Amino acid sequence: MGPSDHPTNLSPNQARTRSRQRKRPRRQPRRRRCLLKGCEKRYRPRRARQRYCSPECREAARAWSHWKAQHRYRATAAGKQKRNGQSRRYRERVRNRKPAEKQAVPETARVISIEFFSCSCDRPGCYVEFDRTRRSPLRRFCLQECRHALERVRERERR
Numbered sequence: 146m147g148p149s150d151h152p153t154n155l156s157p158n159q160a161r162t163r164s165r166q167r168k169r170p171r172r173q174p175r176r177r178r179c180l181l182k183g184c185e186k187r188y189r190p191r192r193a194r195q196r197y198c199s200p201e202c203r204e205a206a207r208a209w210s211h212w213k214a215q216h217r218y219r220a221t222a223a224g225k226q227k228r229n230g231q232s233r234r235y236r237e238r239v240r241n242r243k244p245a246e247k248q249a250v251p252e253t254a255r256v257i258s259i260e261f262f263s264c265s266c267d268r269p270g271c272y273v274e275f276d277r278t279r280r281s282p283l284r285r286f287c288l289q290e291c292r293h294a295l296e297r298v299r300e301r302e303r304r
Contacts, residue, residue: 180298181206181270182291196269196298206269216265266291 176187179198184205188198197203218224263274264284268291277284286292 177301178294178297180268180294181209182266182268182294183270185294194302202270209269209272212272213265213267268292268295 174190174193176189177195179186179188179202180196181198181202184198184202186198197206219228263276265272265274266287267285268287271287271291273287275284275287286295
């Protein structure tokens, strides 16, 4: 037979009231570094998956994300075609806007260098562009600092 549901006598190990129980201090998570390149300020997170120290940094990271997506899209065939169409329409508007004066001397064609189509770093807030080499065609970060910063965040989120 087990203990009754409503015991009249408390065992000596049990506390008499809740107010007498010792309250432990609430644990706080460790301080982190802001993931945004250029900020990297230490802060105490309020949520488990928080990556940025402030709403301004979060907004800057979102702006970087839009820039990165646009950069990636412009590198595709559809993005290049769309951009060429935009440029053509712009040139037509400029041509129609100006009064026809004298004919311009034909210049040599402009050539866009290979460096224009370089890739950019994957760390939020890092606008550094670099060229991929044959040795490392899958390179995603400009520096080891950027790679380690993102690795720290992903490792923490994986745990």
